Amino acid sequence: MPNLSIPLSQTKIIVPKRRDEILTRARLLELLNKLLDKRLILISAPAGYGKTSLLIDYANHAEMPLCWLSLDALDQDPQRFVAYLIAAIAHVFPKFGRQSTAALSNITSLEDDIERLIVTLVNEIYERVSEHFILVLDDYQFVNDTPAIRDFVNRFAQLVGENCHLILSSRKVVSLPDAILMIARDQVGGLGPLELAFEAEEIQALFEQNYHQHISAVTAEELVQQTEGWITGLQLSNPSMAKGISDRLRAARAAGVELFDYLSQEVLDQQPPEMRAFLLRTSLLDEFDADLCEAVLSPLTPDQPNDWKQMIASVRLNNLFVLPVGPNGKWLRYHHLFQDFLNVRIREEHPELVEPILLRLAQVHEQNGDLEKSYHAYQQLADINALADLVERAGTTLLYNDRLITLSNWLDYLPEELIRTRPVLLSLRGAVAVVKGKVQSGLSLLDQAEAAFQSTGDVT
Structure with missing residues (x-):
């Protein structure tokens, strides 16, 4: 795997372990196989429809190599997203990634350098990966609304060679600017809630496999109607719910019990x-x-x-x-x-x-050196001063490790009036501007930072 300055968690680029209770759904596996002649496969459905479980099961049946990336809110940072994308492919194809990593380290803005980076990435895949492979981006909804990432994935999907089969799995409808054009070219396939919803026979098989309970075809059809095939609606509790589940779900719905209330009463x-x-x-x-x-x-x-x-x-x-x-x-x-x-x-x-x-x-x-996860935790605290303290401590490290985009995004998140009261943040913003080629404004910010340091008596 290439040497990346961004700390990488192996948990995100390894296919999650298949749980015993996952039901192999032959009809969906067959459908996915048929869609592999497309350049892009979109799997979109609300939470709880079994998207990830299906893809984990598919990974265990796939006849070609499969690269996996589990996305989360931290991946809205474009530089982090691309680094993990490279790592996901390199995990399966170890000879891949050196050129793409070098290109990623040298860019100052994904928006400005997107074409150069994608061309390098696509060319390296062409040179280093000769066989057909699948690239899964799971939980894509976390980055779907990030413009720089949306544009990157949109362009990558069009330029990458035919040996790469890209699967985007999302709770939300995936919005790619050129999706309509790709659909018109018959380059896109997809699965939605209608396809992912459990059918009566699958519900029967699920209860047989996981709960050792036989339910009739009539009961299974009733469950289809009540849950609309939504798998989480069938698994809200432990296996004991299998007995009398129809009555319990009907009663819950009739009483207007919301999902969180049901999870509280039947699980927590x-x-x-x-x-x-x-x-x-x-x-x-x-x-x-x-x-x-x-x-x-x-x-x-x-x-x-x-x-x-x-x-x-x-x-x-x-x-x-x-x-x-x-x-x-x-x-x-x-x-x-x-x-x-x-x-x-x-x-x-x-x-x-x-x-x-x-x-x-x-x-x-x-x-532990995982600055992104630390930043995310501070964000959840909604303590802007603690967040600013972290940016001050981490800023130089990010600069030295070519994390310019990340540092720039972190600084942009902070209120301007706060930055102007902190000389370290001013100097970091000035350094970012200089590296981006905005020399005059960058030097002005550095002068402001120096003056602020002197006024506080800190000349280090």
Whole structure:
């Protein structure tokens, strides 16, 4: 894999481990195979329709190499996004990535240098990857509305060779500027909620496989009508819900019970106090393993013995909406819907815990050198001064590691009046401007920073 200055998490570029409860859906696997003659495949459906599970299962059946990238909110940083895209391909094709990484390190603005970067990337794929392969970008909704990334993916999809089959999986309809043109050229295929919805036979197979329960064709059809084939509506609780599920779902709907209320009554409130506390606290960590739990959560509860490995094993055993990620599935993340629910509940029930956990999380990530994750945690705290402190501490490192786009975006996020009160931030903004070729404005900012340093007596 190429040497990238951006810290890369292996959990994002390895296909998540296939869980035993995933049902192999032959009709969808066959449909995906038929769509592989297209340049671009779009899979769009709301949360809980089994998009990721389908792609994980497909990865285990695919007859050609498959590169994987799980996206998250941090990937809205264009430089980080492209770095992970390169790493995802390089993970499967180790000879790939050196030229593209060098090109990424040398750009000052993705908007200005997009064509040069894409041409380098496409040419290196052509030179280094001779066989057909699949490139999956999962949870694409996180970057769908970022203009620089949207333009990059739009152009990449049109220029990359025919041996690359790009799959974008998203909760939202994917918006690419030239999608209509590509559709007219018969270069795009897709799956939506109608195709992803579970059919009666699949529901029967699901209950047989996971719950060892036989349900009749009539009951299965009824469940199709009640849930509209939405798989999460069939798996809101533990296997005991299989018995009488039809009545329970009907009663919940009739009573006007919302999804979060149902998750509360049938999942969270059924857990022992220790597990309940664990679920709420770890929902703020995004991805976690026992070591991260120890580093972040243990200092906040020093008087309580915590066996994090045992808690994680229990979460896995009880199938509490977790997805194994990374090598050997060592790390976990919650299903996005369940994490959203837990985030709401911890803020309602224990608002006093949110800030200490996020603050400790930000500190641990910074200590580990993962500046983006630290930045994201500080953003969630909504503490603009803490965020500015991080930018001051990390700014020089970002500059030295060719992270100009990231630093520029971080500075742009801060209020202008705050930057003008902080000489370090002024000097960083000036340095960014100079490197981008805006020498006059950059030197002016550096002069302002020097004057501010002198007025405070800090001439270092």
